[in-house]
Amino acid sequence: MDGYDKYAHEPFAVTVDLAVFTLRGGALHVLLVERGQEPYAGRWALPGGFVQPDESAETAARRELAEETGLSDVSGLHLEQLRTYSEPGRDPRMRVVSVAFAALLPDAPEAHGGSDAAQARWVPYGTAGPLAFDHDRILADAHDRVGAKFEYTCLATAFCPPEFTLGELQKVYETVWGTELDRPNFRRKVLATPGFVEAVPGAARLTGGRGKPAALYRAGAATALHPPLLRPTREGRPA
């Protein structure tokens, strides 16, 4: 990083783009905004915005997350830097380098009283047509990353409310991975991992469900999973 004088620094704009996931009604949803102006007017896009001079990309991402979701407190939400997209032509207007983030919400309110002009809405994952810019790619990368992190981290609890049943946690895995899991084995595995979940002292939920009431659990202190909880049907080598 010597030689600052040799190259004049070009006018780069730095933005953040957010892939915000949540589970609504047993289906994976993504937060999207509808573009009102060219380019890509009328197309869906990931929420995002410019990084301000006094903030880091992480700070900007969390600020945008609060603005777009309308949530007052986003400090506890999982927010993770994905990677940076910097292809020269990715925005036709100007040179924009975008730092992409993935965020996970337990369950999301529909309202979005964002100060931003664009209204953000929850859209079932995979149903929104081609997104604006390179956001299809960013969204796919985000989904891949989240799915992969489910295997070796406790990230799945970020989709759950503070107290949840093992059936709900399993549904989270099944929804994100798009596979079905064996219930007894899932249960055994989760409970065998220390710090993944911990039982809520004295409670069992009954009212809602149709079957036997399930015990309630909270997210534990662990953050990594050892050994990992691998996806099924991953035979051979995905070259």
Place this chain on the structure above:
Amino acid sequence: MDGYDKYAHEPFAVTVDLAVFTLRGGALHVLLVERGQEPYAGRWALPGGFVQPDESAETAARRELAEETGLSDVSGLHLEQLRTYSEPGRDPRMRVVSVAFAALLPDAPEAHGGSDAAQARWVPYGTAGPLAFDHDRILADAHDRVGAKFEYTCLATAFCPPEFTLGELQKVYETVWGTELDRPNFRRKVLATPGFVEAVPGAARLTGGRGKPAALYRAGAATALHPPLLRPTREGRPA
């Protein structure tokens, strides 16, 4: 990414920083440059430079990699985006957002006929004092990432010459992880993973070594490891 007019885009400089690793004499080395000017004059720093207007961060990183290593062909080398560092104060002169990359070289020549003013040199990992800027953090992140990817990818062969013995491959793992591995088990595991390595048709190296000549292998077609090759002594949960 609406609202381009609302915020004037601030003068961000976008750079790439490279954590380039190689193995020299059984020890992990990093490519570093010594800074000649303030700030951090006389300190070691990661090689890097500005992203040009017509190139992506990946292109800039590969260009810098060629310049700093002096290698004529860097197209086959492993180069991977790590993450982006954007803290407002990370460069005291101006607002610099840096996209960090990690690169792996089989074995590196000492010469660095870089057109760059700064001479890059191979330094044993961990021996260079505090680096300039936030490069200590970047380097540590890069090392963590490489070590983690060794568990579930075939990345380790990127440190090896085109043909290598299983003993050499094991040494790569041991050097990067800083642990010792059981030789028969390592061998069994590697050979049991289809596509990880493939035997060179008719050859066994004899001249150099002291013991029984080892069979030669090439990197296979696989890129992922199923199941993963986990580091030993990772008991409990690294909370």
Place this chain on the structure above:
DNA sequence: CCTTTTATAGTCTTGCTGACTATAAAAGGG
């Protein structure tokens, strides 16, 4: 020739996993 060194083959036990069966405790419908 014998020791050292490295490569390679094989054994054995332990533990996790996937597949499966069984029981418990609720709701719903006749």
Place this chain on the structure above:
DNA sequence: CCCTTTTATAGTCAGCAAGACTATAAAAGG
């Protein structure tokens, strides 16, 4: 009120992979 359905939870069993370990082969060095 019984019986079916649904969901939760417990338990079983075979197979496989990993860690620890032993054994043999083939070179170099004295």
